[in-house]
Amino acid sequence: MEPFKRLSGIVAPLPRVNVDTDQIIPAQFMKRIERTGYGQFLFNSWRYLPDGSPNPDFVLNRAEYEGASILVSGRNFGSGSSREHAVWALHDYGIRCVITPKFADIFYNNCIQNGVLPVALPEDRVQELIEKAERKPGYRLTVNLENQTIYDSEGFEDAFEIEPFIRERLLRGLDDIAMTLEEEDEIAAFERKRPSWLEPAKS
């Protein structure tokens, strides 16, 4: 996984609450067995009109937001389905950081697994960022994970919280599985203590 240290990029505003993963990527695009290539389906139903042409009103179709790498949206972002395809689609499109007042739990974990930085800020601060990005298309933010700050060139500055362990993982781009496998002795010891009724009975 690519390490995440610091990111400066264009901010795409999505002023909605409860954006669920079915909107981020509808189920009909989850039939592929690969991890890549989902960016083209990101926000499919909002991004394209029924005839398949780009919806000119949707933020990601507006030229000023082209190349956006930071997405700012309302509370409970990523709710619903556990589909990691949602994060794969965001990442494949180029989004590396999502800012919202509140993340859905599974989506948050999926972000961490893919080197996408989830930043939770208070509701009024998120609203401020959404308004800035709407008012001034092409608006940029810098996110610094090392010192956990977020700022623009116009005086906006805030600090964000993140679990030290998660911060470390993202900064170093670490793989969970390799780390867990180092605990083989503990896992094996735990397995020896499990009661036998926990094994599936022979049918």
Next chain:
Amino acid sequence: MNRQTLFEKIWDSHVVHEPRGKPALIYVDLHLIHEVTSPQAFEGLRLSGRSVRRPDLTVATVDHNVPTIDRWFIKDEISRRQVEALKQNADDFGVRFYGIESDRQGIVHVIGPELGLTRPGTVIVCGDSHTSTHGAFGAFALGIGTSEVEHVLATQCLVQKRPKTMEVRVDGALPRGVTAKDVILGIIGSIGVDGAVGHVIEYTGEAIRTLSMEGRMTVCNMSIEAGARAGMIAPDETTIEYLEGREFSPKGQEWEAAVAEWQRLPTDEGARFDKTVVISASELEPYVTWGTNPGMVVPVTGRVPDPKSLESESDRTAAEQALRYMDLTPDIPIQDIAIDRVFIGSCTNARIADLRAAAGIVQGKQVAATVQAMVVPGSTQVKIQAEEEGLDRVFTDAGFEWREAGCSMCLGMNPDVLQPGERCASSSNRNFEGRQGKGGRTHLVSPQMAAAAAIAGHFVDIRDW
């Protein structure tokens, strides 16, 4: 004495390692797999030369992609490839697999319990948010992403931050005509779709205790719709009775040992939850969702709300967007909303008890001429049982289609989808935009309410049925 909640007891008995300042490593007793969220995980194992640590604790089936008619040949090539990939992966890694040809196939959250794989006191994971269903047995059951699926395959463990606990107590007896689905819709309507984020819910109280296992599964299934990490209900006689004699349930002395353990699981008197919500069962009614998330819900006797009546601007905007998508105007009575389609199915409400209840409503009646209605059993076992009881005939005589088991029209990944603009009364769990097909409009209801709506052509109050 250290008083503990059900969740705390399970958590403490599953921590493999909890280094200071880091999330815990917890052991997984059962890993359920389906075709959509697993191929990339198996591919990851291959790329790094890893194996499945405990294939004996891993069970796979196909559900999301499978057609519910003509299922022997999946016409959609990409879907077919995904289903075939799971079979190949199960073969290559030695995982038990119930394919389309198996009489054990079905929606993963229906077959786990019915085969006796789901047990109290265990940790259960699946790359699917509705894994919370299994919490009905007093398990800590949670949905995970594909990277975590790969992690569990490789290590049989999950890296997990300890969630907070939340008690949702439903006091008193359920009024007549109010089902388990109405209980959970009422709860979500009350606490909101993000009301339980970061928490594991334990459902308690008389109304919960008197639910059947099927009803408890319906309630726990939709915990994720309130944002919960998991939902659970303490095991009791109802749980034990359901599990005894099932195919993979412990047998003989193992059964005795297991039951003794399960009886120690319920939350201790005086144990503390981080949060408690109390709901009075007498205030619950049959519900219908009007919007584009499960929290946008009103009693069937109610009206579509006016966004202007909502307090926060973000809620007003969300309600306006939802009404636009749903093509509804404020203040119209719910019972005036006509429907085009009815779907009785999904991991929320397609178990044998659900089908019996729905059949009871339609017996001897006819589906309205303007409605296309179908019943999709949650598993092949449910289908066989329903056919033995003659329920299939009750439905087909009334004009319903009777299908093969699968996720079907819950999520628009297989041929069962709504056409743009079609309005559906659905016993499933999500009414998100496009969930049942692009442009489709979903109203969530109980299977009984869906059945009655099919007959009437619009929503009706089953208390008057």
